Amino acid sequence: MLGKLSSSLKESIRKIAKAKRIDKRTVDELVRDIQRALIQADVKISLVKELSDRIRERSLKEKMVLNPREHVIKVVYEELINIIGKGVEVPLKPQKIMMVGLHGAGKTSSCAKLARYFQKKGLKPAVICADVYRPGASDQLRQLCDKIGVPFYDGPPEDRNVLRIVTSGVKELDKYDIKIIDTAGRHALEPEMIDEIMDIEKATKPEQRFIVLDASIGQQASVQAKAFDDAIGITGIIITKMDGTAKGGGALSAVAETDSGVAFIGTGETVDDFEKFESGGFISRLLGMGDIKSLIAMAEESLNPEDVNVDILKGKFTLKDLYMQLEALKKMGPFKKIMQMLPLGGLGVDINDSMSQITEDKLKCFKVMMDSMTEEELREPKIISGSRLRRIAHGSGTSTAEVNELIKYHRMMQKMMKSISSGRGDMPMMKGIPMGKMMKKMR
Ligand SMILES: Nc1nc2c(ncn2[C@@H]2O[C@H](COP(=O)(O)OP(=O)(O)OP(=O)(O)O)[C@@H](O)[C@H]2O)c(=O)[nH]1
Ligand SMILES: [Mg+2]
Missing domain, CATH: 1.20.120.140 (SRP54, nucleotide-binding domain)
Incomplete structure (x- = not known):
């Protein structure tokens, strides 16, 4: 990227x-x-x-x-x-989302990507096509939706009135949590397009109004963001094609100066090339901080015993905590080395063996699975079984056996955390020897 x-x-x-x-x-x-x-x-x-x-x-x-x-x-x-800029958070709750932007910006592709995103989070999305102008617009969206098994509505073939299509679409898809409305693009900010999107906005009252911008427009991104914001009040920005241009930094910094924040970025042509925008992670990747040994100090801060989540010390260790720990460990650099340094014996569980089997590839795989889980599942992994298990496996492109493996690993870590917090465990770093000292030894 x-x-x-x-x-x-x-x-x-x-x-x-x-x-x-x-x-x-x-x-x-x-x-x-x-x-x-x-x-x-x-x-x-x-x-x-x-x-x-x-x-x-x-x-x-x-x-x-x-x-x-x-x-x-x-x-x-x-x-x-x-x-x-910080980016904006999009709530995981039932809502209508309207997509606007110039011709070719990536609206239609992003509709499918967004549907996929919500699908992975356990919500039920459906998509409405409100582009009656470009031939093939409807087929393009239908094909994308078919691929991910998301319902699609584009009105009766004899009625090409955009407002009737969107209002009946919203009614028709009432039982779906997320209704995404794709609109038509134009070559420039023409009054007809602005009028039409304002009408669609009035008719459907979408909670989210996302503008889709092609990253290669660089600084120009702010002009477009402002124009659409004036028309319908933008709640979030999607910047697409971050994979294909050097100007993405320009686009991001330009929109950071407007009142709207970036919600997602598109990083490729497939439906999964889409990420929630998070500035810290984005800049770390841009700078390649993961590889820089001298940055270990930052991870050191993030694992400072004083910062350890108090709930963990009370023995409540959720999948979310596991995720954060894996992230922090990864930031510290050579994974194997760190694993070798952790004193893991004497806890009544055979952690040493199981831990050493957790390779970096496995970690990546764990993270993809966790991305496919809902907030509730991350907090209460106990509820993951049957259909949830299958959905997570399907959403992350893994098998139920692999998801089970993650759950088993989590259970083991949870057991370990419990024994540490009750003082039975033999893990000096958690009992007060600062992580920092240990990391310094490594340098
Ligand atoms: N590499 C890359 N290509 C993308 C991305 N997003 C969209 N595209 C491509 O950009 C082209 C235009 O995307 P569409 O989604 O059709 O754009 P649109 O805004 O709906 O276009 P109109 O409906 O004509 O206004 C397609 O070929 C997409 O595959 C991205 O993040 N990365
Ligand atoms: Mg389109």
């Missing part, structure tokens, strides 16, 4: 990580590298300048808690998050 921007930024970060010393010259060079990368990604010059000033200021003047290299990298990470 964002190939060129990502490789340039990774290179600048690597330079800092390896720098003999951190002084004004190294920081100036880093800032110049970052400026070049961001300008190529079509980030607005004034924004690049502000970011540069802040990186210079904070890198050298701020009080450091980490070592100087880690401090500078952390500053870059935080300042990049600052310019791409």
Whole structure:
């Protein structure tokens, strides 16, 4: 994703990580590298300048808690998050969603991707086609919906009135949790299109109004976002084709300056190439932070015993907690090494053996399965059986045996956490020896 921007930024970060010393010259060079990368990604010059000033200021003047290299990298990470914005959260509840945007932006594909997203979360989506202009628009959407088994409505063939189609569609699909309305695109922001989407909005009152933007328009994204926001009040942005352009950074930073936030990004042509936008994870990937050993310190913070979820200490360890722990462990770098360092014996369960079998591939697979679970299932894994088990396996492209394996693994970790919190366990790191000390030994 964002190939060129990502490789340039990774290179600048690597330079800092390896720098003999951190002084004004190294920081100036880093800032110049970052400026070049961001300008190529079509980030607005004034924004690049502000970011540069802040990186210079904070890198050298701020009080450091980490070592100087880690401090500078952390500053870059935080300042990049600052310019791409936080993103918006889309609630997992029954609602109507209307998709708008210019011709070819990716509305129709995103309708199917969004339906798939909700499907994986255990909600029942259905899609309405309100594009009566482009020949084949309806067939395109129908085919996408058929592939994922999502119901589709496009009105009776003899009636091509958009407002009647959407209102009868909403009625017809009443029993579905999520109703997604695909609208027609135009080549430019023409008054007819704006009038039509305003009418559709009035007729259906959708809780979510998403604008779909092609990442390759870069800075122009803010102009479009503003125009659609004025017309129908945008509740979220979907930026598509992040896989095929260097300008995604420009698009993200431009919309961060408007009143609307990014909800999802499209990263490819298949229905699963779609992710909920989360700025921290996005920037970490962009900078390749997972690979940078000197960033271990950040993971160190995230595993600080003082931050351990109090519920865990009370013996309540949910799948969500497991997910976060796996994430944190992964951030710390070479997984095997960390596993080898954890003193895992003496708990009455044969953790040592089972733990060492958890490879990084398996972790990835666990995460995909957890993405297919609902909030309730993550909180109360006990309820996962029968049809839920099959749905999760289907949604994540795995087998029920694999989902069972995850549940078993979770149960084992839960048992371990319980014994630690009741003081029976032999796991010094959790009993007060800071994780930090252990990580330092590794360096
Ligand atoms: N690589 C890539 N291609 C995408 C992505 N999203 C959409 N596309 C492609 O972009 C093209 C246009 O997508 P559509 O979903 O038809 O766009 P639209 O906004 O519905 O277009 P109109 O209905 O004509 O206004 C298709 O070939 C899609 O496969 C993405 O995230 N990545
Ligand atoms: Mg379309």
